[in-house]
Structure formats: C-alpha cells, structure tokens
Amino acid sequence: MKGETYNSANGGTYFQAGKVKQLTKGNWLVSDVLGFNTKRKEVIFTAVEGLRSGHFAVNVSNGKISQPFENCKESEHSGMLSASGTYLIDRYSTKDQPRIINLVDTKNFKETANLLTAESPYEGYQMPSIETGTIKAADGTTDLHYRLMKPANFDPAKKYPVIVYVYGGPHAQCVTGGWQNGARGWDTYMAGKGYIMFTIDNRGSSNRGLAFENATFRRLGIEEGKDQVKGVEFLKSLPYVDSERIGVHGWSFGGHMTTALMLRYPEIFKVGVAGGPVIDWGYYEVMYGERYMDTPESNPEGYKECNLKNLAGQLKGHLLIIHDDHDDTCVPQHTLSFMKACVDARTYPDLFIYPCHKHNVAGRDRVHLHEKITRYFEQNL
Structure with a gap:
C-alpha cells in the first residue's frame, strides 16, 4: 500500500513511505474518507461543520483543496467513489428535500447526471x-x-x-x-x-x-x-x-x-x-x-x-x-x-x-x- 488516510478533529492526515503529512486544516471535521483519485493524486473525502457538509478533494503533493468549505450549504452528504476515483455517487438530502442522488465528476465536483430526486412523502399534508x-x-x-x-x-x-x-x-x-x-x-x-x-x-x-x-x-x-x-x-x-x-x-x-x-x-x-x-x-x-x-x-x-x-x-x-x-x-x-x-x-x-x-x-x-x-x-x- 502506497499510502492511506484517516480522519481527525480538524482535517485529514496522509501516510506515505513511512512519513506522516497533514493535508487539511480547518474549523470542520473530516467525517469520511471515500478513496483516492489515482490519476490526479487526490484524496476524496466528506467534511461536516454544524449543519453543513460536502465532498472535497485534496492533492497529496501540494495540499490544494478542490473548493472552500464555505461554499457548502446546509445538507447531509454521503458518497461512494469509483475504483479510479474519477466519479462519485453523491447521496444527500436537505431540510426540504428527502433524497437526491447524483453522479459527480471529482475533477470539479459538478453533477454529470441526476440519478434520483425523491418526492416528499409528506406532499399534500399540513406539516409542522x-x-x-x-x-x-x-x-x-x-x-x-x-x-x-x-x-x-x-x-x-x-x-x-x-x-x-x-x-x-x-x-x-x-x-x-x-x-x-x-x-x-x-x-x-x-x-x-x-x-x-x-x-x-x-x-x-x-x-x-x-x-x-x-x-x-x-x-x-x-x-x-x-x-x-x-x-x-x-x-x-x-x-x-x-x-x-x-x-x-x-x-x-x-x-x-x-x-x-x-x-x-x-x-x-x-x-x-x-x-x-x-x-x-x-x-x-x-x-x-x-x-x-x-x-x-x-x-x-x-x-x-x-x-x-x-x-x-x-x-x-x-x-x-x-x-x-x-x-x-x-x-x-x-x-x-x-x-x-x-x-x-x-x-x-x-x-x-x-x-x-x-x-x-x-x-x-x-x-x-x-x-x-x-x-x-x-x-x-
């Protein structure tokens, strides 16, 4: 194994060739490490802070992160990464939307296909x-x-x-x-x-x-x-x-x-x-x-x-x-x-x-x- 990652209180740490290198730091928490983009040499991970969460990539060489955490909206995300790390199945919900599943390109984290947008099971009801x-x-x-x-x-x-x-x-x-x-x-x-x-x-x-x-x-x-x-x-x-x-x-x-x-x-x-x-x-x-x-x-x-x-x-x-x-x-x-x-x-x-x-x-x-x-x-x- 060339390298591995784990999550910590304020970011992710990367092990390579017996050395430890901190890749991320911020007032948010790495909640899941989804895998590795072998071509771009990036760790793909999920982070959360308060009610906001999202998926990110961090380059293991220069520590550059794909997007600032501040871009995240209130939501709850989980994901599944392809073997090469090129594509991500992004599963998430928001306060008013029960379920969305998108296929995402980890190069820019933009949606390439919507696989599911679930309807609210409470549609038509008076809700609290x-x-x-x-x-x-x-x-x-x-x-x-x-x-x-x-x-x-x-x-x-x-x-x-x-x-x-x-x-x-x-x-x-x-x-x-x-x-x-x-x-x-x-x-x-x-x-x-x-x-x-x-x-x-x-x-x-x-x-x-x-x-x-x-x-x-x-x-x-x-x-x-x-x-x-x-x-x-x-x-x-x-x-x-x-x-x-x-x-x-x-x-x-x-x-x-x-x-x-x-x-x-x-x-x-x-x-x-x-x-x-x-x-x-x-x-x-x-x-x-x-x-x-x-x-x-x-x-x-x-x-x-x-x-x-x-x-x-x-x-x-x-x-x-x-x-x-x-x-x-x-x-x-x-x-x-x-x-x-x-x-x-x-x-x-x-x-x-x-x-x-x-x-x-x-x-x-x-x-x-x-x-x-x-x-x-x-x-x-």
Missing part, C-alpha cells in the same frame, strides 16, 4: 414548522445546535407541552442539515398531536471535533445533562412553552440520558420514556464503556457518579422504562438492577418488556412501541 439555531452549552462558551418543531396549526398565544428527544452520546448527530433537519417520523407525528418537539446536540455528541467529544470523558451523562438543561432553560424563555409540562424520551444512550434527567432534575422533567437504558457503565460492553469511561479500577469515582441506581430515590415524575428481553447490547441486568434499587428506595417507575427483541423493537411490533410511548405521554404530560 422546523426551526434550528444555537444556544450556549453549560460551559458558557460552546455553541450547541438545536431543532425545534412546532405544530402545523401553531398559535403563539397558547401554551404547549414539550417533549425533548435525546440521544446525547458519541457517534450520533441528531440535528443535521439533512431531511427535516434530522427529525424522525415520530417527532412529526407528535407535533401533529399538539406537542412542541425539541432536540439539542450536547457536548459529547458527534461531528464537532475531539475537544467537543472529550468534554464528557470519564463522566458519561453528567456534562451532557447540564447541556440538556440549558436547552430547557431556552425553552422556558419562550412564551408559548408550558414549563410545567416538559417530557423527555430517548433510547440506548438516550435511555440513559432520559433516566438520568428524570433523576437529577426532577423539578424540570415531568415525564420520561427511556428505552434500553444504560444504568451502570460497569455492566456495559467494555469496548465502548471503557473507551469513554476508562476502566472501573482506574475511574471508580466516575463509575459511582454515573451509576443511576444510586439516584433511584430521587425519582419524582412519571418514568416508563422499556427493555427488550433479548437485548445483547444493553443487557436486561441494567433495568432489572435499577428496578430493585427503586424498590429499595420506595420509588415507582413503570416497566414494559418486549419479548423476543434485541436492542430495539423491529417489525410490526415497532408500531406497538410507538403507540405505547405516545399513550404514556398523553396520559401523563
């Missing part, structure tokens, strides 16, 4: 409005991107309940420049039922660089929760938000965040639905848990601080925990041990088990899952 923006993190300096979805028949004179959808962990960016700014179908559905839907990408989430992700190192869930509370403070500043009716929902790391927010901030969150939550990082798979928490031996205080069983007595609101009995990622021991802690503390969460599913609910049972989640918010928020 979506706003994006930034607020400051709990550190007072870092900008965090948020998405706020309002009902289609929004009346600024009314007070609306809010559901915060959270993931919050590494390897995920929930607020994007892509279709619906990353909102899920369930968000749209609940907005149609009269809820304001809110999501913020806290520190520790993806595509913002190493320092942003490292802010949560060895204390998973702590700084993330503080940032989520900053999001709620922003919500409470809006005259149309009912600050007494704020709920939260998430799955996996988002389930951990949901449970943690209900326990650490019981005066803020009235209702929570946590799916497949991590309760004790000591139970979680080591290749993930120890990457972000270190080992229990080297970080005992961190594991203790982040163990939600120790907070079971602080539950005040309505919390539904959903778990799959075949979950081999976040094993049922998490939820079962938390339930025992709640019994000991005399607090009363709700529990629902999905038989024969792993780390989420698939197939037709997924309809039941979202009906269950929806009903819980309708009954309690």
Whole structure:
C-alpha cells in the first residue's frame, strides 16, 4: 500500500513511505474518507461543520483543496467513489428535500447526471414548522445546535407541552442539515398531536471535533445533562412553552440520558420514556464503556457518579422504562438492577418488556412501541 488516510478533529492526515503529512486544516471535521483519485493524486473525502457538509478533494503533493468549505450549504452528504476515483455517487438530502442522488465528476465536483430526486412523502399534508439555531452549552462558551418543531396549526398565544428527544452520546448527530433537519417520523407525528418537539446536540455528541467529544470523558451523562438543561432553560424563555409540562424520551444512550434527567432534575422533567437504558457503565460492553469511561479500577469515582441506581430515590415524575428481553447490547441486568434499587428506595417507575427483541423493537411490533410511548405521554404530560 502506497499510502492511506484517516480522519481527525480538524482535517485529514496522509501516510506515505513511512512519513506522516497533514493535508487539511480547518474549523470542520473530516467525517469520511471515500478513496483516492489515482490519476490526479487526490484524496476524496466528506467534511461536516454544524449543519453543513460536502465532498472535497485534496492533492497529496501540494495540499490544494478542490473548493472552500464555505461554499457548502446546509445538507447531509454521503458518497461512494469509483475504483479510479474519477466519479462519485453523491447521496444527500436537505431540510426540504428527502433524497437526491447524483453522479459527480471529482475533477470539479459538478453533477454529470441526476440519478434520483425523491418526492416528499409528506406532499399534500399540513406539516409542522422546523426551526434550528444555537444556544450556549453549560460551559458558557460552546455553541450547541438545536431543532425545534412546532405544530402545523401553531398559535403563539397558547401554551404547549414539550417533549425533548435525546440521544446525547458519541457517534450520533441528531440535528443535521439533512431531511427535516434530522427529525424522525415520530417527532412529526407528535407535533401533529399538539406537542412542541425539541432536540439539542450536547457536548459529547458527534461531528464537532475531539475537544467537543472529550468534554464528557470519564463522566458519561453528567456534562451532557447540564447541556440538556440549558436547552430547557431556552425553552422556558419562550412564551408559548408550558414549563410545567416538559417530557423527555430517548433510547440506548438516550435511555440513559432520559433516566438520568428524570433523576437529577426532577423539578424540570415531568415525564420520561427511556428505552434500553444504560444504568451502570460497569455492566456495559467494555469496548465502548471503557473507551469513554476508562476502566472501573482506574475511574471508580466516575463509575459511582454515573451509576443511576444510586439516584433511584430521587425519582419524582412519571418514568416508563422499556427493555427488550433479548437485548445483547444493553443487557436486561441494567433495568432489572435499577428496578430493585427503586424498590429499595420506595420509588415507582413503570416497566414494559418486549419479548423476543434485541436492542430495539423491529417489525410490526415497532408500531406497538410507538403507540405505547405516545399513550404514556398523553396520559401523563
């Protein structure tokens, strides 16, 4: 192999003949290295900053980049490169366009053929409005991107309940420049039922660089929760938000965040639905848990601080925990041990088990899952 590349917090690095050479630098992140244009000696890569993304080429000899990042618009791109690196299948979406697939010449990154322009599946429907923006993190300096979805028949004179959808962990960016700014179908559905839907990408989430992700190192869930509370403070500043009716929902790391927010901030969150939550990082798979928490031996205080069983007595609101009995990622021991802690503390969460599913609910049972989640918010928020 003559050379290879990898992505980093602010650019790409190229290895050739045993030497390391940094090829790119900027306030954006190389999210994917697609391959190499053998004729032009260029690395083809995808970069992202905030809600903007795009494809680029950088020459390995002189470091010249095909276009300035500032030319990128709000969008979400992925790609597949031809063997020679001459052509690129560019797959992307924007806030209002669900899917476009173009054939692109990597010489100038201009479209040579449009392969697909998908129609909106919501054509003809009254849709909620979506706003994006930034607020400051709990550190007072870092900008965090948020998405706020309002009902289609929004009346600024009314007070609306809010559901915060959270993931919050590494390897995920929930607020994007892509279709619906990353909102899920369930968000749209609940907005149609009269809820304001809110999501913020806290520190520790993806595509913002190493320092942003490292802010949560060895204390998973702590700084993330503080940032989520900053999001709620922003919500409470809006005259149309009912600050007494704020709920939260998430799955996996988002389930951990949901449970943690209900326990650490019981005066803020009235209702929570946590799916497949991590309760004790000591139970979680080591290749993930120890990457972000270190080992229990080297970080005992961190594991203790982040163990939600120790907070079971602080539950005040309505919390539904959903778990799959075949979950081999976040094993049922998490939820079962938390339930025992709640019994000991005399607090009363709700529990629902999905038989024969792993780390989420698939197939037709997924309809039941979202009906269950929806009903819980309708009954309690």
